[in-house]
Amino acid sequence: MKKAILAAVMLAAIPFAALADDDDDAKPEAGLGLAGLLSKSNRETLPELTLSAGQPVSKAPLTLKSGKYYTLKIEADGSQELALEGAGFFRAIWINEIVIEGIEIRPLGVDSLEFDEAGEAEISFVAIKPGSYHLKVPGSTGETQQVAITIE
Template structure:
């Protein structure tokens, strides 16, 4: 992995004199320099856990926005309080990330793709992923339109 990263940086630095300054996307790097054997899943490449709460009549997230770094590893904990059957959807967000696994009741699922999750009872689902595609991507409570019922992930 280190050789691959070095090759990309070297190629970018060789191209810089021909094209001017490097674009910001090329300069973005994982959260740590030495990824080691685990690669992008290395502990030093992990961002903070993002917590969402599914509850009838309550906001999904405190701020409504989260900024992620492309190439970094994150965990998303979605907790439903059981006050109503609620689902969360966001095909655009789920296609902008590489999903490592979803853990529900200590059962690990490694999906190819998902569009939504629905909670019929109280519980927690933990999604681990690597942010990939830069841009703004929305995750919302299914069927809702209110600003407090959605979260925007800004991947840089």
């Protein structure tokens, strides 16, 4: 009986032994590392978004891939109290953390980020739900006051 239990435990351990060589620095074509979706090979830094009175929020639309881990930096110059809202986008991603002045926040949900003065926030997240979304300055109607985001 003991031999049967030992054999079952050893057979169950085989898949884990195969993963032991799977480091976090694996090439994308080799698959994800032990950290899964959070592996270094699955990370990408997006172009910075800017909040400034009368200036475009982004230089171009963003195209993301579902299942990929992203970092997005948002910088406000303090020229005006401005926010970015996008409840639909925030519901289509899993937010790992939002970092503001070195303080890491791990929220369950976000509707918007508002900057009362100059500063920056960095959001790290995994894109989940494919679709077309926007992050925009609330109350604005201009195309330059928003960034179109597509998750494929």
